[in-house]
Amino acid sequence: MLETIDLTKYFNGTVALDRVTLRVEPGEIYCLLGANGAGKTTLINVFLNFLEPTAGEARINGLDVTRHALETKKFVAYIPEQVMLYGVLSGLENLGYFAALATGECLPRARLVELLATAGLDGGAADKRVSAYSKGMRQKVGIAIAMAKGARALLLDEPTAGLDPKAANEFSQLLRKAKDNGVAILTTTHDLFHAKQTGTRIGIMKQGRLVANLKGDEFSHTDLEQLYIQHMTDGMKP
């Protein structure tokens, strides 16, 4: 569903992505770990065709993202670290606007309310202005937009950053529900605990290279932590 083949990206001589090859199948949650600046966000930007790859390919549902820019976006929903919405509109209105843009039709209010509820947004908050929302609440609106779109793949950039453990847990549950529905999910994160909890597969990126590609159930939490730190300190080859 989500695939990169030898994806490479140079920025003014620095390597942001170095021959990254990975696959996310439907029903998988792939957690990409790595330090800041390792290239995680760049990878997502390439999937969304916000950046052009220097070499290699990124594909969504088998289609090259640079050649089929608009079509590929229809399969995928993107939730950035900071979900940006229009502050003067309410959560419901924002959802209504973006959902209409995404699907091409105006969803009825009842459906919008249902989506927000499934995403976990407090009922009373739906009609308040987004400028009053917390990060978690905005994220829930982002999730609702993704659900409204009915996307078969999700791209999440540091979704649990800044969330308290309860909110993070709720979020993980939502992800698992999506996974069970056959959605392919790629998340980037620092959160080792969350990665182990939800990830079917785990990747570790360092300076643009994918240095580890593991299955989630092959090791424990502590193993993962050790592995991560090892990679980060001495650049162990997989």
Added chain:
Amino acid sequence: MAILLILTSMAVGWQRQREASAEQQAAQELDYRDWLNQDIRHPHDAAHQGMHVFKPAPTLSIVDPGISRYAGTTVWLQAHRQSDLKFRPAQDATGLQRFGDFSAAWVLQILVPLLVIVFGFNAFAGEREQGTLRQTLSLGVPAWRLLWGKALALGAIIGTLLIPAVIAAGFAVVLGAETGGRADAMIRLAWAAAGYAVYFGIIIYLVLGVSALTPSSRVSLIALIAFWIGTAVLAPRAASDLARRLHPTPAKKDFLAKMETDLSAEAERIWQEKFGVKAKWSPDLPLNKWGIALRVDDQLGYAVYRRHYDALWDTYERQQRVQEWAGLVVPLLALRSFSMGLAGTDFAHHRHFTEAAEEHRHLIQDLMSEDLVKHADTLDHQHFAYQAGKDLWKTVPQFQYRLPAAGWALRRNWPGLAVLTAGLILSFAFSAAAVSRLRVVQG
């Protein structure tokens, strides 16, 4: 604020126009009555009295006064010379006139683009900064859809602001025009509105294009304000300077002096030819040829005046054309002349009146000299004893002037509309190109 300005200026203009129109009509009546009530006298004396005629103000001059504040409104149709139009409203300006300077046309041409800039400068740049652009683009919305949506939004804002003004203009037209002219004024208003709509379209797409192209909304605003200052303040001056350089017109003194010289030269030649005398009205001229001489002298005068004034006015019109072509680069210029042309307040309309007045002058003079040829020349030495009365005065009709029809104005001004349309296509292409290159992330 803008609507208030438009409505106020139109109201002031309407008031002024009604007063002026009433004054004009009264004056015209009185003058004609004076002509009819002349004592029994030698027809040539009557010719010297002549008539005064008044230029009516077109209905739409309250929307776009054009040159009407600087062109005269009355002309004296007298013997032997073609006079200038006198009484420019600008000379008579009262304090209220200051307000009238902010004509509706000025607000629409200069202020509305500023409004579009204020509402639209951060249409794309601001969304990029805010982060919502990323969200929108990740949904797979094609760029042209975004552009179209934002253009519609800006158009709707302008439209809503201007609806009261358009309705007011419509009312003014219906109430202000005489019954015959109502349909004509409506057609003119409709075409003028079309021109303005195209102009606003150009501005909207330009603003959106710049917003999409610039890296930040601050740069976008600076660029657009600079553009606005350039077009609103600098371009008109530059264009009229250019026009005057390409097609220079002589100073008034020189123009008149040259005309006088030509006149004398022509007169000498013809008088020598026809009557064998060295100077005009020399005592060698037999009295029984006086009437004919008058007619000959008038005719040669007509030709000389026509030649010189035509040359001068053609040059004005050529200057106008230069400005219109400059409209390809600065749409404001094309709109200005289109707007004036359709409102009936441009130079072409003024020339139309001036030529009609001159025709009427020819009529008066010719009728008088005909009469002399028929009745006074036959009296030989008693030529100056001949006197005519009301029967002769009555043969001269009152000056009836019809303002040119909308079709006439359109035929002359369609190039302006064509230039504006070309501008719209260019502007749209520019913004489409800018939006298709829209980048959320640098690199």
